Each structure stands twice: as C-alpha cells, then as structure tokens.
Amino acid sequence: MIRRKIVAGNWKMNGSKESVDSLVNGLLEIESQASEVVVAPSFPYLSQVEQLASKSQLVLAAQNVSDELKGAFTGEVSASMLDDFGVKYILLGHSERRSLFGETDSLVAKKVAIALNAGFAPMLCIGETLEERESEQTLEVCKRQIQAVIDTVGIDKFDSLVIAYEPVWAIGTGLSASAEQAQEVHSLIRAFLAESSKSVAEKVQILYGGSVKASTSSALFKMPDVDGALVGGASLDAKEFIEIVKAAG
Numbered sequence: 643m644i645r646r647k648i649v650a651g652n653w654k655m656n657g658s659k660e661s662v663d664s665l666v667n668g669l670l671e672i673e674s675q676a677s678e679v680v681v682a683p684s685f686p687y688l689s690q691v692e693q694l695a696s697k698s699q700l701v702l703a704a705q706n707v708s709d710e711l712k713g714a715f716t717g718e719v720s721a722s723m724l725d726d727f728g729v730k731y732i733l734l735g736h737s738e739r740r741s742l743f744g745e746t747d748s749l750v751a752k753k754v755a756i757a758l759n760a761g762f763a764p765m766l767c768i769g770e771t772l773e774e775r776e777s778e779q780t781l782e783v784c785k786r787q788i789q790a791v792i793d794t795v796g797i798d799k800f801d802s803l804v805i806a807y808e809p810v811w812a813i814g815t816g817l818s819a820s821a822e823q824a825q826e827v828h829s830l831i832r833a834f835l836a837e838s839s840k841s842v843a844e845k846v847q848i849l850y851g852g853s854v855k856a857s858t859s860s861a862l863f864k865m866p867d868v869d870g871a872l873v874g875g876a877s878l879d880a881k882e883f884i885e886i887v888k889a890a891g
C-alpha cells in the first residue's frame with residue numbers, strides 16, 4: 643500500500659508574532675504532491691498561521707488539547723476551540739508532555755478519544771528513553787503506549803490517527819536514530835498493530851521524530867515503514883524545513 647508522507651514541524655514553545663510571520667512566509671512556496679506539510683505552532687499563533695497560510699498547502703496542527711470539553715479549567719484549551727482555527731492534527735503524548743507535565747498513558751488515551759470525537763486526527767507520539775533502549779525495552783514501551791490508546795478508542799479508530807515514533811534519546815540531542823534503527827522500530831510497531839487489524843496496520847502512517855535534519859531525512863524517507871517526519875528544531879528554519887519536504891519526494 644502507498645501511504646502519503648507527512649512532514650510536520652513541531653515548533654514547541656518557540657516564536658513571536660514577528661518570527662511566526664517570517665517563518666510562515668518562508669514556507670508559502672511549498673508545493674508538494676508527495677507529502678502533506680503540517681505545522682504546529684503554539685496556541686497563541688494558530689489564528690495568525692491560519693490566516694497567513696490560508697492559500698498555501700500548509701496544514702495546521704495543535705501541540706496539545708484539554709482532556710475536558712469545557713468549563714472551569716483555567717489555562718486549558720479545548721478541542722472545540724481548536725476547531726475554530728482550522729486545525730486538522732493534534733500532537734498527543736509528546737515525550738515532553740509525558741515527562742515534564744506528567745501525562746500518563748491513560749491521560750494521553752483520553753485526549754486521543756476527545757480529539758477523535760471532535761473530528762481531529764491525533765498524532766500519537768510514542769518512544770523509549772535511552773535507559774529503556776539500553777535495557778532492550780524499546781518495543782515493550784511502544785506497545786504499552788499504543789495499547790493504552792487501543793483499549794480506549796479501539797483499533798478501528800487507528801485509521802484516523804498518525805503515529806509518531808520519537809525516541810526520547812533522539813529528541814533535541816542532535817543524535818538522530820539511524821534510518822535502519824527507525825525502520826526496525828516502525829516495522830515492529832506495524833506488526834504489533836497487525837495483530838489487531840491488518841488493514842489498519844497497512845494504512846496507518848508512522849512518522850519518525852528526533853533530531854531530523856535535511857541531511858538525514860532522505861535516508862529516513864527511503865525506509866519502507868517511515869511515512870514522514872515530525873521535526874522539532876529544524877522546522878524553525880524555513881530553508882531547512884523546505885529541504886526536508888523536498889527529501890520526502
């Protein structure tokens with residue numbers, strides 16, 4: 643099966659009105675048949691990016707969503723609010739949310755359910771720490787993180803979401819997984835999904851994230867089970883990000 647590639651930029655907690663303006667303007671020229679190009683700005687800039695990118699190919703993602711629908715939850719942002727800004731994808735379970743903000747497998751699963759019910763496509767981020775890799779727990783960790791979501795929303799919903807395999811040791815470290823390392827885990831994730839549904843396993847797009855740069859992306863994209871990239875630091879530089887999009891085909 644041919645799966646369309648996704649190249650997504652997670653801007654994390656970076657940017658200002660001015661820098662968002664110049665970054666988006668730098669990305670407007672992107673025209674890619676081969677891939678869907680996604681940017682995930684911080685909440686305050688969603689409206690700005692929506693307007694600037696309205697005539698472009700850029701697709702909007704949010705970096706998080708509340709697990710509550712509405713009401714007295716100071717500081718939270720609901721799914722229906724994101725719907726007001728043309729958001730398609732929502733990053734969920736990013737390792738920074740898990741490790742720094744205490745998001746558990748069950749909270750992430752609840753958020754995935756909220757996002758799906760509201761019509762969004764979650765980008766479910768999973769991945770092991772260095773310690774877990776060194777003790778050969780990589781697959782076990784990925785399976786556990788995915789299983790929590792299967793138990794909550796059911797395997798059939800997985801054809802409406804995207805998985806991003808982001809080994810924690812590769813995030814922001816400059817130490818990307820090799821293309822072969824990424825392929826190995828992606829194919830094991832797909833095999834795990836196939837135990838529940840072969841058709842879902844074939845269809846689901848699995849992105850790699852963790853120190854992706856233009857120079858490393860083409861080797862990654864050649865791998866049969868790497869369906870794109872979730873890019874952090876390098877997505878803040880329009881030229882670099884465009885090179886990664888080009889590498890996707």
Ligand SMILES: O=C(CO)COP(=O)(O)O
Nearest residue numbers: 652813814852853874875
């Ligand atoms: O966390 C990431 C994307 O979500 C990856 O970040 P870096 O590309 O900066 O390593």
